[in-house]
Amino acid sequence: LNLMIDSERGIPKHSLPSDNRQWLLVSRPIGIPQPSDYELVRGPIPALEDGTALIRNLYLSIDPAQRGWAASGTNYSTPVMLGTPMRALAVGVVVESRTPLLPPGSCHYGWFEWQDYCVVAPDRVLSRADPERAPLSAYAGVLGINGWTAYLALLRLGAPKASETVLVSTAAGAVGSLVGQMARNLGARTIGLTSSREKMDLCTGRFGYQFAIDYRSTDFAAKLAQTCFDGVDVYFDNTGGTILDMALRHMRVGGRVVQCGTAAVDRWDPPPTGLRNEREVLTRRLTWRGFVIFDHLSELSEVMTNLQRWLDAGKLVYDEDISAGIEAAPAALTGIYSGVNRGKRLIWIGDGR
Ligand SMILES: NC(=O)c1ccc[n+]([C@@H]2O[C@H](COP(=O)([O-])OP(=O)(O)OC[C@H]3O[C@@H](n4cnc5c(N)ncnc54)[C@H](OP(=O)(O)O)[C@@H]3O)[C@@H](O)[C@H]2O)c1
Numbered sequence: 001l002n003l004m005i006d007s008e009r010g011i012p013k014h015s016l017p018s019d020n021r022q023w024l025l026v027s028r029p030i031g032i033p034q035p036s037d038y039e040l041v042r043g044p045i046p047a048l049e050d051g052t053a054l055i056r057n058l059y060l061s062i063d064p065a066q067r068g069w070a071a072s073g074t075n076y077s078t079p080v081m082l083g084t085p086m087r088a089l090a091v092g093v094v095v096e097s098r099t100p101l102l103p104p105g106s107c108h109y110g111w112f113e114w115q116d117y118c119v120v121a122p123d124r125v126l127s128r129a130d131p132e133r134a135p136l137s138a139y140a141g142v143l144g145i146n147g148w149t150a151y152l153a154l155l156r157l158g159a160p161k162a163s164e165t166v167l168v169s170t171a172a173g174a175v176g177s178l179v180g181q182m183a184r185n186l187g188a189r190t191i192g193l194t195s196s197r198e199k200m201d202l203c204t205g206r207f208g209y210q211f212a213i214d215y216r217s218t219d220f221a222a223k224l225a226q227t228c229f230d231g232v233d234v235y236f237d238n239t240g241g242t243i244l245d246m247a248l249r250h251m252r253v254g255g256r257v258v259q260c261g262t263a264a265v266d267r268w269d270p271p272p273t274g275l276r277n278e279r280e281v282l283t284r285r286l287t288w289r290g291f292v293i294f295d296h297l298s299e300l301s302e303v304m305t306n307l308q309r310w311l312d313a314g315k316l317v318y319d320e321d322i323s324a325g326i327e328a329a330p331a332a333l334t335g336i337y338s339g340v341n342r343g344k345r346l347i348w349i350g351d352g353r
Helices: 064-072 136-140 145-158 174-185 196-205 220-227 242-246 279-282 295-310 326-336
Strands: 021-024 038-043 053-061 089-097 107-111 119-120 126-129 165-166 190-196 211-214 230-235 251-259 287-290 322-323 342-347
Touching: 021 279, 021 326, 038 326, 053 136, 089 119, 089 136, 107 136, 119 136, 126 136, 126 295, 136 322, 136 342, 145 174, 145 230, 145 251, 145 295, 174 196, 174 230, 190 196, 190 322, 196 279, 220 242, 230 242, 242 251, 322 326, 326 342
Parallel strands: 165 190, 165 230, 190 211, 230 251, 251 287, 322 342
Antiparallel strands: 021 038, 053 089, 053 119, 053 342, 089 107, 107 126
């Protein structure tokens, strides 16, 4: 995308449409969400109330977690109600305000849903986005939940020490690409799992991994055993399923498993069956902890300071995969589950409606 930037404030040029397009969730996805689970509707711009601001969305975030938010089953949050806008994070700019906390012209990242406009109270905002400090899109990725998750889940739960071995699934993705670089900067031996030669090269050439393995290759088990010959101290798991089952069998005694995502499991209802892993946990004395970024929002100022510092120093690189036009959102979500994304997936909706 070649966006015109308002040179004074760093905000990409955008119009203010006279109506609001919204993607509504119209059916509960069975397994992976499909475009047919959503309907694009057009309506009036929502009205302001005291204590709220009108946000014009610019970047809509596409996150694997949206599958869980749209499903009716087990999750850490209540399901999105049918007929309502799809729950989503986004970056936008305040165009009108009745709260001093969200002044006109300020940019924010928060729960603004898949739509052009959103009326929000300040508690729907996760962070302020400063377009003069970093590109606005970065606030929905490396400076958003992807960067926060990589930082906190790795440093707090995984806590790798220098020369320990860190294994990561979805290693070429928005979270995994950052985990690799952070672990490497801590002096760990890093191994990334991903789905193709192209992504393996990104892992080893760009994202801090010393080794990369294609989990779809027929000799995956042998390659995993060979590369993890000395055992794994930290497994940062974003997939669950058989990749996790196999990784557990290479954990060292006292190893830590960070359960950050379950991208490889299509559905949880009915619960999938597979290998039993409790004996691995017991005999290897593993610590297996779940992580949800929304439990850690009070820690963000330290996280943002460090992420920004590493970005400024060139110690952290990131890729973005940006499509244009709100129409692209549902298919972009479906595509993430077959790995077609190259980096953080976003939809730019500022111009070209
Ligand atoms: N717990 C939290 O608070 C939290 C917060 C943010 C993200 N996450 C989790 O972090 C993980 C990565 O999220 P992200 O936003 O950075 O997305 P991402 O990695 O940029 O994109 C998702 C990737 O998942 C992989 N994938 C999809 N289907 C798969 C399957 N069946 N088996 C194995 N891999 C599969 C694909 O990569 P390959 O090409 O490598 O297969 C795809 O590119 C997700 O599991 C997400 O839920 C958790």
